[in-house]
Amino acid sequence: GAGVSQSPSNKVTEKGKDVELRCDPISGHTALYWYRQSLGQGLEFLIYFQGNSAPDKSGLPSDRFSAERTGGSVSTLTIQRTQQEDSAVYLCASSPPGSETQYFGPGTRLLVL
Amino acid sequence: GEDVEQSLFLSVREGDSSVINCTYTDSSSTYLYWYKQEPGAGLQLLTYIFSNMDMKQDQRLTVLLNKKDKHLSLRIADTQTGDSAIYFCARDGGFKTIFGAGTRLFVKA
Numbered sequence: 341g342a343g344v345s346q347s348p349s350n351k352v353t354e355k356g357k358d359v360e361l362r363c364d365p366i367s368g369h370t371a372l373y374w375y376r377q378s379l380g381q382g383l384e385f386l387i388y389f390q391g392n393s394a395p396d397k398s399g400l401p402s403d404r405f406s407a408e409r410t411g412g413s414v415s416t417l418t419i420q421r422t423q424q425e426d427s428a429v430y431l432c433a434s435s436p437p438g439s440e441t442q443y444f445g446p447g448t449r450l451l452v453l
Numbered sequence: 454g455e456d457v458e459q460s461l462f463l464s465v466r467e468g469d470s471s472v473i474n475c476t477y478t479d480s481s482s483t484y485l486y487w488y489k490q491e492p493g494a495g496l497q498l499l500t501y502i503f504s505n506m507d508m509k510q511d512q513r514l515t516v517l518l519n520k521k522d523k524h525l526s527l528r529i530a531d532t533q534t535g536d537s538a539i540y541f542c543a544r545d546g547g548f549k550t551i552f553g554a555g556t557r558l559f560v561k562a
Contacts, residue, residue: 344495371548373549373550375552381554382457382541382552382553382554382555383496383541383552385549385550385551388548388549390548395548396548396549399549431495431496433496440483440484440545440550441484441486441498441501442498442550443498444488444495444496444497444498445495446493446494446495447494447495
């Protein structure tokens with residue numbers, strides 16, 4: 341595709357449920373990033389993948405958050421036992437090899453009731 | 454986070470110039486960025502500047518970098534209503550990009 345795509349675009353869930361958010365990076369981009377943007381806040385870095393490995397997971401807010409990337413392409417961010425404070429826009433970005441410029445997807449808007 | 458700071462709001466009249474300011478504390482970055490986020494959309498990279506440059510101009514956009522003062526600014530000439538958005542200042546922090554909280558630009562017709 342032409343850009344980074346994310347699905348679903350919107351997700352409403354009940355507190356305590358698990359959710360999976362998907363990111364399809366731009367073809368050929370080796371680096372993939374997840375960020376969280378809470379209402380009125382800047383972007384909070386969550387995790388970064390280079391290929392399939394994640395050198396740094398320290399940005400994940402709690403052990404309820406996990407992410408994986410398979411085949412060096414699609415990534416899934418999973419939030420278990422969602423809480424109301426997890427409500428935010430989750431943004432994914434990717435970068436081509438040798439570049440630090442990040443290209444962002446449109447985000448997934450998560451609302452936990 | 455707190456490393457990159459910017460004012461939260463800016464209001465200008467259509468046709469005027471907008472200047473969005475940003476300060477940062479860590480001077481180790483190679484690149485500094487300006488991103489634009491329109492309502493309901495993801496972030497769009499507007500422009501970036503290498504840390505060894507003082508200025509970069511791209512059509513209506515002018516980026517100024519003062520490394521001594523750790524100050525970055527984005528000037529939008531002839532601001533249009535379509536420029537209304539949130540503008541994020543960011544710097545590269547190794548494998549991640551560190552963003553400010555964003556400046557919401559209001560353009561009055």
